[in-house]
Ligand SMILES: Cc1ncc(COP(=O)(O)OP(=O)(O)O)c(N)n1
């Protein structure tokens with residue numbers, strides 16, 4: 618299994634956002650710490666997801682940056698991604714692992730220690746844990762678990778914990794102190810004037 622980067626850039630395909638422009642800005646300075654997760658709206662067709670994933674894989678390959686696909690594991694396989702990410706409404710982790718195979722990177726969402734440990738037993742290679750803080754990026758999320766919630770999961774599992782939800786570079790020191798390995802962000806890179814600079818700040822905080 619390839620070593621996992623600490624900064625997970627999740628594509629923002631909401632209207633008015635340009636996820637490929639953000640990725641082009643971030644890739645040249647991110648080095649091995651970047652993971653890109655292709656995430657499309659639920660209303661997107663598989664063809665749209667596949668087309669975006671192919672473009673993201675093509676952009677990531679020259680930089681040896683890991684590309685994952687959220688939810689749609691057939692798209693991950695078809696597009697040549699390194700793996701995928703599943704949550705409670707997606708394929709169960711053990712089924713996702715069977716689909717992707719033993720060598721793939723497979724992320725699973727968790728928000729408390731019990732389900733986190735179960736996801737690892739079922740084959741997750743990392744956990745996306747949150748929402749850490751409140752966020753407007755996704756509707757219908759459960760309450761934020763805060764840094765203590767991240768710590769509780771990190772203490773319960775031996776795989777990398779990736780904190781998600783309203784995370785900025787300023788949050789990184791206390792998240793690392795709580796046991797988080799890395800962070801996954803949408804708005805902290807997509808909603809800013811200078812994504813390359815924002816990524817440099819995040820990676821600096823994650824690797825110092
Ligand atoms: C790294 C990471 N963590 C959590 C999620 C959320 O996945 P899920 O709960 O399945 O919700 P959707 O993203 O599918 O709406 C994630 N995508 N990545």
Ligand SMILES: Cc1ncsc1CCOP(=O)(O)O
Pocket residue numbers: 747748751752753754755758781782783784801802803804805
């Ligand atoms: C997909 C997802 N799952 C939990 S929070 C979230 C969105 C994170 O976006 P942001 O980094 O902008 O808060």
Ligand SMILES: [Mg+2]
Pocket residue numbers: 687688702703704705706707
């Ligand atoms: Mg999902």
